[in-house]
Amino acid sequence: MIRSNPNHPTFLFDNLPINWLMSRGEKYTFVSLLEAANPDVAIEIGTYEGGSLQILSKKAKKVFSLDIASNCDQTPFDNVEFLIGDSKQLLPSLLDKISNNKESLGFILIDGDHSTEGVRADINSVLKYVPIRPLYIVFHDSFHPACREGIIAADWQQCEHVHLVEIDFLPGIYIHEAVGHAQPRSMWGGFSLALMLPEKRTHELIIHQSNKGLFDVLVPHSVHAVGPLRKILRKIKRKLIR
Numbered sequence: 001m002i003r004s005n006p007n008h009p010t011f012l013f014d015n016l017p018i019n020w021l022m023s024r025g026e027k028y029t030f031v032s033l034l035e036a037a038n039p040d041v042a043i044e045i046g047t048y049e050g051g052s053l054q055i056l057s058k059k060a061k062k063v064f065s066l067d068i069a070s071n072c073d074q075t076p077f078d079n080v081e082f083l084i085g086d087s088k089q090l091l092p093s094l095l096d097k098i099s100n101n102k103e104s105l106g107f108i109l110i111d112g113d114h115s116t117e118g119v120r121a122d123i124n125s126v127l128k129y130v131p132i133r134p135l136y137i138v139f140h141d142s143f144h145p146a147c148r149e150g151i152i153a154a155d156w157q158q159c160e161h162v163h164l165v166e167i168d169f170l171p172g173i174y175i176h177e178a179v180g181h182a183q184p185r186s187m188w189g190g191f192s193l194a195l196m197l198p199e200k201r202t203h204e205l206i207i208h209q210s211n212k213g214l215f216d217v218l219v220p221h222s223v224h225a226v227g228p229l230r231k232i233l234r235k236i237k238r239k240l241i242r
Contacts, residue, residue, distance in 0.1 A: 006173045006189070007180075020051030021180065022140070023189050029170045030109075030138070033193070034059040037136040039106030041098065045087050045122055046112035046140075047072035053080065060107065064098075066090050067112065087112050091125040104133050111140035119150025126196075127159040135196040143172020143190035143215065145224045151192050156207060160200040168211035169193035174218050185223045187215075 006023040013020060013027050020027060034042075034055065042060035044053055047067035056063050057077040065072070066083045083090050098105050110122050119139070126137060141147045148167065156162055172190025175182045182188050209215075219225055 005179060016051075016054060018050045018054050020054070021048070022051065023173060025170055026140070026189060026191060029191055031055060031059075033136055033138060033191075034107060037107040037134070039136075040104040042107040042109070043091075043094070043105065044109045044111070045091065046110070047082070050077075052109060052111065053077060056107075056109070062103075064094055066094070088118070088121045088125070091122060092128070095125065095129045099129060102132065105129070105131065106133055106135055108135065108137045109140065110137065114141060114144060114147050116146045116150040116153065119147050120153050123151065123154035127155055127162065129196075131161060131196045131198055133198065137194040137196065138169075139192040139194075141172070141188055141190065142167055142169075142192040143187050145187065145219060145222075148192075148215070152207065152209075156194075157205055159196070161196045161198070162194060162205060163197050163201050163203075164193070164195040164208075165205065166194075166208040166210065167192045168209055168215075171211040171214060174222065183223060185221065187218060187222050187224060 008014065010024045010027055022030065030052065039060045040062065042056050042063045044056055044063060044065045047053060047065045047069070053063065053065055054077070057080055061079060063077070063080045064083060065080050066087050068084070068086055070084050072082060072084065083094065108126060110119065112122065113119065139147070139151055142151055151167060156165055168190065170191040172188055175184060175186045175188060178184050
């Protein structure tokens with residue numbers, strides 16, 4: 001029997017107490033980035049069931065976890081402070097608090113509002129923060145068209161503390177068969193990575209998209225090829241036929 005499941009088995013993370021809704025590659029990459037960042041303080045936007053939070057809470061001394069759902073604070077972690085509400089309102093004041101307290105923020109996971117404007121708003125809030133140490137910013141579901149558009153549209157060039165942006169730090173996946181909440185022919189997962197440093201950037205900032213070709217090839221065959229995108233694809237097809 002052959003099965004197509006990008007999440008299981010993971011070989012190292014199968015026995016975690018809380019279900020972690022990330023693919024095998026994402027789990028390994030997430031842990032590696034956390035170890036590289038070695039943060040005293042971390043922020044997670046999008047708590048859900050606490051799958052990623054169970055890892056964050058072990059790798060950081062203190063974690064702020066933001067979610068719009070009121071039941072997310074029921075997850076038991078001693079070093080986690082839960083903030084319930086819209087991240088567009090919560091995140092700016094949290095970053096101000098961290099800055100005023102001179103806390104060592106070293107890692108942020110953005111995995112909350114998956115709309116284009118929601119992702120863009122979360123990133124732009126972070127870009128107003130001035131880091132006091134290297135700050136790793138990880139964005140989940142960078143392969144999802146709406147999320148990807150929000151990441152690319154953020155005000156990267158206006159923040160002088162951004163030194164690296166890679167949209168496809170880890171490529172996402174094409175869901176051929178339904179897995180969990182993901183419908184067939186959908187595009188999910190993947191990590192974008194940005195690095196902010198205390199010193200200002202002196203080089204040209206390039207927004208890297210190392211797997212743009214793969215993304216562009218898959219979108220027309222996915223459930224995301226609707227509305228304006230479908231019209232554009234039809235026009236291209238007509239030109240090719242002529």
